[in-house]
Amino acid sequence: MKTQTDMPNRFTSFLEDRGLKLTYERRYLFEKVSRLKGHFNADSLYESLQRDKARIARGTVYRTIPLLLESGVIQKSVGEGKREFFESQTGKEHHDHLVCLKCHKVIEFHSDEIEKFQDQICEKYDFEMVFHDHRMYGHCGSCKEKKK
Amino acid sequence: MKTQTDMPNRFTSFLEDRGLKLTYERRYLFEKVSRLKGHFNADSLYESLQRDKARIARGTVYRTIPLLLESGVIQKSVGEGKREFFESQTGKEHHDHLVCLKCHKVIEFHSDEIEKFQDQICEKYDFEMVFHDHRMYGHCGSCKEKKK
DNA sequence: ATCCAATTTAGATTTAGTCTCAATTAAATG
DNA sequence: CATTTAATTGAGACTAAATCTAAATTGGAT
Numbered sequence: 431m432k433t434q435t436d437m438p439n440r441f442t443s444f445l446e447d448r449g450l451k452l453t454y455e456r457r458y459l460f461e462k463v464s465r466l467k468g469h470f471n472a473d474s475l476y477e478s479l480q481r482d483k484a485r486i487a488r489g490t491v492y493r494t495i496p497l498l499l500e501s502g503v504i505q506k507s508v509g510e511g512k513r514e515f516f517e518s519q520t521g522k523e524h525h526d527h528l529v530c531l532k533c534h535k536v537i538e539f540h541s542d543e544i545e546k547f548q549d550q551i552c553e554k555y556d557f558e559m560v561f562h563d564h565r566m567y568g569h570c571g572s573c574k575e576k577k578k
Numbered sequence: 579m580k581t582q583t584d585m586p587n588r589f590t591s592f593l594e595d596r597g598l599k600l601t602y603e604r605r606y607l608f609e610k611v612s613r614l615k616g617h618f619n620a621d622s623l624y625e626s627l628q629r630d631k632a633r634i635a636r637g638t639v640y641r642t643i644p645l646l647l648e649s650g651v652i653q654k655s656v657g658e659g660k661r662e663f664f665e666s667q668t669g670k671e672h673h674d675h676l677v678c679l680k681c682h683k684v685i686e687f688h689s690d691e692i693e694k695f696q697d698q699i700c701e702k703y704d705f706e707m708v709f710h711d712h713r714m715y716g717h718c719g720s721c722k723e724k725k726k
Numbered sequence: 727a728t729c730c731a732a733t734t735t736a737g738a739t740t741t742a743g744t745c746t747c748a749a750t751t752a753a754a755t756g
Numbered sequence: 757c758a759t760t761t762a763a764t765t766g767a768g769a770c771t772a773a774a775t776c777t778a779a780a781t782t783g784g785a786t
Contacts, residue, residue: 487735490733514662547692548714566710568707568709569708599764601764637766
């Protein structure tokens, strides 16, 4: 819920832990993706920087994305095409996805029970979860019928 | 009348539903990926065909992968690099993944309870699940400690 | 304020994936 | 089972995505 700009955050602590520099470009990209609502890929992110007149090179975007992924600021998302898609984790109300293999419709769902058992699994394996991604693929109601 | 001795399967029924032809290449690729155990990408699949001396063009591999995905024969998998990775769904003992954001270790898990609630969700949304993919990202036991 | 290793930039290069069109083939039809 | 035709394939040209390189810049330690 909180997205403080100058306070330490998930990303700045991550950089510090790794002994990496907090450059202008890294901070800019962190703030940019934190504000992004929908899905994006490396290129659409680069283009939105250009619209901002932020002079950050394409290569820097590609080099920063793995850092944002590893720090859990963004995650890989439901990709329908060939490219990798990402979405911001910040302040997002969590949901998971049912994806129709036929019409590609995406239905969002949420289950407290599943989340509870997830936590149990993490405890069992001594794993500290940052985020998760749970998708079920199959056929939605209308495509099931159309199958005849 | 079918010229093949093969039984109908998920892929052949899919092709039939869509009015697509069951070509030599499609059958070959279906059988190939069904036998594959680990992860693969478009290129490693193409290379394994060349080792087989199967003369199937690169373009055909790229054109067939979406069909294998849509029919649920393969699914997109835990991709660590930039490329899309796939894995066969056939006859695989189902498991899900805990993925360490730091060392990229993958821990497999299985939970009957989670599967049960998944089924409930599907029922609620009138969704017929073909397969699912559930990943939790975070820090594994040893990376948690190393964080200091 | 200085210094140095890390990082960035711009563009060249490499690699991944798509497209085109002539040739081939599945399978529907008689 | 010969004919027909629309779908599919193969080969390679082409486009797009991602990486690399070397010179310039910068964070942050001293």
